[in-house]
Amino acid sequence: MAGFGGAETAKAGGLGCGPLIAPLSESMRPLRQQVFERVRAAGLIARVQVAKDLGVSPASVTTITSELIEAGLIEEVSAPRDPELGRGRPAVALGVRAQAHLVAGMKMSDREHSAVIVDFAGNLLANEVVPRRPGPMPVAEMLDAMEALLNRVCENAGIARAALSGVGVGLPGFVDQAEGVVLWSSTLTERAVPLALAAQERLGLPVSIDNDANLVALAELWFGAGRSLADFAVVTFEHGVGMGFVMNHRIYRGAQRLGLELGHTKVQLDGALCRCGQRGCLEAYVADYALAREATTALNWGHRDGQSISVLLESLYDHAQAGDATARSIFRRAGRYLAVGLANVVNLFDPALIILSGERLKFDYLYAAETLAEMDNLVINTGRPRPPIEIHAWGDLLWAHGAAALALSAVTERILTAPRELAAQ
Numbered sequence: 001m002a003g004f005g006g007a008e009t010a011k012a013g014g015l016g017c018g019p020l021i022a023p024l025s026e027s028m029r030p031l032r033q034q035v036f037e038r039v040r041a042a043g044l045i046a047r048v049q050v051a052k053d054l055g056v057s058p059a060s061v062t063t064i065t066s067e068l069i070e071a072g073l074i075e076e077v078s079a080p081r082d083p084e085l086g087r088g089r090p091a092v093a094l095g096v097r098a099q100a101h102l103v104a105g106m107k108m109s110d111r112e113h114s115a116v117i118v119d120f121a122g123n124l125l126a127n128e129v130v131p132r133r134p135g136p137m138p139v140a141e142m143l144d145a146m147e148a149l150l151n152r153v154c155e156n157a158g159i160a161r162a163a164l165s166g167v168g169v170g171l172p173g174f175v176d177q178a179e180g181v182v183l184w185s186s187t188l189t190e191r192a193v194p195l196a197l198a199a200q201e202r203l204g205l206p207v208s209i210d211n212d213a214n215l216v217a218l219a220e221l222w223f224g225a226g227r228s229l230a231d232f233a234v235v236t237f238e239h240g241v242g243m244g245f246v247m248n249h250r251i252y253r254g255a256q257r258l259g260l261e262l263g264h265t266k267v268q269l270d271g272a273l274c275r276c277g278q279r280g281c282l283e284a285y286v287a288d289y290a291l292a293r294e295a296t297t298a299l300n301w302g303h304r305d306g307q308s309i310s311v312l313l314e315s316l317y318d319h320a321q322a323g324d325a326t327a328r329s330i331f332r333r334a335g336r337y338l339a340v341g342l343a344n345v346v347n348l349f350d351p352a353l354i355i356l357s358g359e360r361l362k363f364d365y366l367y368a369a370e371t372l373a374e375m376d377n378l379v380i381n382t383g384r385p386r387p388p389i390e391i392h393a394w395g396d397l398l399w400a401h402g403a404a405a406l407a408l409s410a411v412t413e414r415i416l417t418a419p420r421e422l423a424a425q
């Protein structure tokens, strides 16, 4: 009985069995929220279809949708009837009222800051990208940067800051999304920063923060290839290597809520030195600083502090393209380590799809045919095909879009789980 010591007590005390899922946890959201989310996901949908999809009575859907319409969150739209099904009055469908709320999504990164404004239906209204000097900055400076960026993107959208209902912010590092705390980020000089609260006070708006790789996964989940998938992985390449994992249509965060650190899984005992201080991390072989380190050593290139790593990597890539054997071998080696990392993801999580995301993916040596072949050798052979790998070499605006999705979730959560009197305001 060791290990199950509580079993007899449970029987005697009537404590029940089965998972103790907290009421109103993500798997048990209020019906009102489920109805709203169904309408938002469908774009346009008839009431009767909502009832069918959620397995509830049409009457309860009618009651809830009336409330949501009254609260200004959804609206009736006349949808043209399928000509083959009949004529007469156009059918009435439900859709999200796009102008109900506007939110901003921002990505603060090592190279540049980017922002978008989207409406309640997820339509992009404006964007802005601002380059920055690389390196960590004090929190006060980060808040200045966030405020300036937000003002600029609002100006582009032709709206006042006060017209926003919330802001989502993504940044690299260890971020506790629920607590709004950045435990560590390469963009900040301080540790354990309650950034969501600080930003909220500075901007005068509700702010949610998250790790930027999670936000790329969220962008894929809300707007991209992940919409119809329950389980998939997004691996990001930027200054470091990040990973967002979606499990059962939700971002997987883990017990410490800091998500998954693919970049710091070990691919070599006592291997190359990583910027986290440990050795043999995947990132120490694949990230931009790893490629730059190889380039400066093997090709004897001078690399001043402050010189743009992007410029150095572009040059390395050009050399590889032109047939330089050393330059090619540097990318080839990084690709082999990447294959190890991706094979580990497949062996651990069995995702339906792996998306490689980030601008650096224009360096196609990283995922050349040999890299994928190497990966096939390392994935456990079950007799079934390994998951497809897609390359999404989108820029920072995609990441900012993920931050906007985070803000939309927060706004929706706030409104739909609030007491009804509040929601109707």
Ligand SMILES: [Zn+2]
Pocket: 263, 264, 274, 275, 276, 277, 278, 281, 283
């Ligand atoms: Zn590391």
